[in-house]
Amino acid sequence: MRQPLIAGNWKMNGTRASAESLIQGVLKGSSGIAKTDIAVCVPFVFLELGQRMLSGSPVRLGAQNVCTEASGAYTGETSAGMLNEFGCRYVICGHSERREYYGETDAIVAKKLTMVASAGMTPILCVGETLEQREQGFMETVIASQIDAIIGANGIESFGQIEIAYEPVWAIGTGKTATPEQAQDVHAFIRARIAEHDAAIAEKVRVLYGGSMKPSNAAELLAMADIDGGLIGGASLVAEDFLAICQAGDAAA
Numbered sequence: 001m002r003q004p005l006i007a008g009n010w011k012m013n014g015t016r017a018s019a020e021s022l023i024q025g026v027l028k029g030s031s032g033i034a035k036t037d038i039a040v041c042v043p044f045v046f047l048e049l050g051q052r053m054l055s056g057s058p059v060r061l062g063a064q065n066v067c068t069e070a071s072g073a074y075t076g077e078t079s080a081g082m083l084n085e086f087g088c089r090y091v092i093c094g095h096s097e098r099r100e101y102y103g104e105t106d107a108i109v110a111k112k113l114t115m116v117a118s119a120g121m122t123p124i125l126c127v128g129e130t131l132e133q134r135e136q137g138f139m140e141t142v143i144a145s146q147i148d149a150i151i152g153a154n155g156i157e158s159f160g161q162i163e164i165a166y167e168p169v170w171a172i173g174t175g176k177t178a179t180p181e182q183a184q185d186v187h188a189f190i191r192a193r194i195a196e197h198d199a200a201i202a203e204k205v206r207v208l209y210g211g212s213m214k215p216s217n218a219a220e221l222l223a224m225a226d227i228d229g230g231l232i233g234g235a236s237l238v239a240e241d242f243l244a245i246c247q248a249g250d251a252a253a
C-alpha cells in the first residue's frame with residue numbers, strides 16, 4: 001500500500017496576504033490528517049513565506065518549475081539548489097501548461113528531473129494527453145512516449161526518486177474530471193510501462209491524479225487501486241476544499 005500524497009499546485013495565483021492565510025488554513029487543518037503526505041507547491045515569490053510558516057510542520061513545500069542548469073547567465077530562471085535552500089521538498093516538472101505555453105519538451109523535462117533529484121528534492125513528473133489525442137485513440141501512445149523519454153534519458157532508476165502525476169489536459173481547470181475508471185486505466189498503464197523495466201520500482205512509485213479533483217470526487221478517485229494521491233489546482237486555493245481532499249486521502253489509505 002502506497003501512502004497517499006496530496007499536493008496543491010497553486011499555479012500563478014494569490015497575493016502575499018492570501019498566501020499567508022491559505023498556508024495558515026492548511027496548517028490548522030493538517031493536524032487531523034494522519035496517513036496522507038501533504039504538500040503545497042507555491043509560486044517562487046512565496047517560497048520564503050512557505051518555508052518560514054511550514055517549518056516544523058508535516059506540510060511540505062514545493063515549487064512549480066526549475067531551471068535545467070545549475071547556475072549562471074540564465075535570466076529569469078531559478079535553480080534546483082536555490083529551491084532546496086528555500087526548503088522545497090517537491091518540484092513539479094513538465095506540467096502540461098509548461099509544455100504547452102513554454103515549449104517544454106520531454107528532453108527539457110528529463111533535464112529538470114535530473115537537476116531536482118541531484119539537489120536532493122523529489123520531482124513530480126506530469127504526463128497527460130490532450131482531448132484531441134484521446135479522441136484519436138493516441139492516449140496510450142502519448143503517455144508511453146512521455147514515460148519512455150524519461151526512462152531513455154535518465155534511466156529507470158530515476159523513477160525510484162520521483163512522483164508521477166497523470167493529468168489529462170482536457171480535465172485541467174475545466175471542471176471535467178476523468179471518471180475513476182478512466183483514470184485508473186491510465187494509472188495502471190503507467191505502472192505497467194515502468195514494470196516492464198523494473199517491477200519493484202513500479203510497485204513503489206506513486207502515481208497522482210490531477211484534473212478537476214475536488215472534495216466531491218476525490219474519494220472515488222482515491223479509492224482506485226493505482227491512484228496514489230492528487231495534484232490539485234483550483235481546489236488547492238481554498239483551504240477547506242484542499243483539506244477535504246486530504247481527508248479523502250486518509251480514508252483511502
Ligand SMILES: O=C[C@H](O)COP(=O)(O)O
Binds near residue numbers: 167173234
Ligand atoms: O496541477 C494541477 C492540475 O493542473 C489540475 O488543476 P485543476 O485541479 O485546477 O484542474
